[in-house]
Amino acid sequence: MTSRLALALLASVLPLSSQNQMPGPVYTADGALLPPQSYREWMFVGSNLDMGYSEAKAPKRSAFHNIYIQREAYREYAATGRFPDRTILVMEQVSAGTNASINKRGKFEDEFLGIEVALKDESRFPEKWAYFNFIGEGGKALPAARAQPKERCWACHNEHGAADNVFVQFYPVLRAARPR
Numbered sequence: 064m065t066s067r068l069a070l071a072l073l074a075s076v077l078p079l080s081s082q083n084q085m086p087g088p089v090y091t092a093d094g095a096l097l098p099p100q101s102y103r104e105w106m107f108v109g110s111n112l113d114m115g116y117s118e119a120k121a122p123k124r125s126a127f128h129n130i131y132i133q134r135e136a137y138r139e140y141a142a143t144g145r146f147p148d149r150t151i152l153v154m155e156q157v158s159a160g161t162n163a164s165i166n167k168r169g170k171f172e173d174e175f176l177g178i179e180v181a182l183k184d185e186s187r188f189p190e191k192w193a194y195f196n197f198i199g200e201g202g203k204a205l206p207a208a209r210a211q212p213k214e215r216c217w218a219c220h221n222e223h224g225a226a227d228n229v230f231v232q233f234y235p236v237l238r239a240a241r242p243r
């Protein structure tokens with residue numbers, strides 16, 4: 064048996080999470096997270112428009128949230144209902160445009176505003192999941208971001224996310240992957 068065939072056989076019996084092709088988090092030497100590079104080639108699981116999480120604050124600007132996840136993490140979630148270690152969800156924000164080209168009503172995705180990231184890294188974060196905002200002052204893209212304080216992001220995700228801190232209830236592709 065060639066060693067390549069042996070490897071292919073081995074890969075077919077190992078669980079997905081122990082295979083190493085999944086794009087993972089990349090940190091700077093002092094522990095900040097770099098923005099994931101090729102997330103638009105990942106799995107697109109849903110888009111939300113102008114969702115607000117508190118009654119008080121009106122949205123600054125009409126915007127879509129586009130959510131992406133690594134394909135490998137998606138497959139494991141679909142098979143087991145669990146997000147594997149090193150799962151990354153990218154939430155891309157894009158302003159909602161209207162009145163351009165031939166558009167007369169409705170909204171399209173206009174200007175890229177930036178990304179926020181949810182990352183499961185079990186050996187690094189005591190709560191397993193950590194949250195990162197790559198949108199700086201005045202909307203400037205940050206080259207790296209530190210994990211947000213637990214009460215700022217994690218707490219709400221942990222309490223209200225329908226599966227393992229993730230708001231699968233709002234993502235049609237993840238809902239369909241695990242019908243309840």
Ligand code: HEC
Nearest residue numbers: 111116128152154179180181194195196215216219229230
């Ligand atoms: C009060 C609740 C609440 C807080 C606080 C909160 N989020 Fe979320 N988050 C949500 C909801 C609801 C969604 C679902 C989709 C959306 O907003 O489009 C979401 C979705 C996300 C997603 C997409 C992946 C997922 O886990 O579903 C990321 C990434 C994210 N939030 C990052 C953050 C960051 C970073 C912070 C802190 C700066 C934060 N969130 C604080 C409620 C919250």
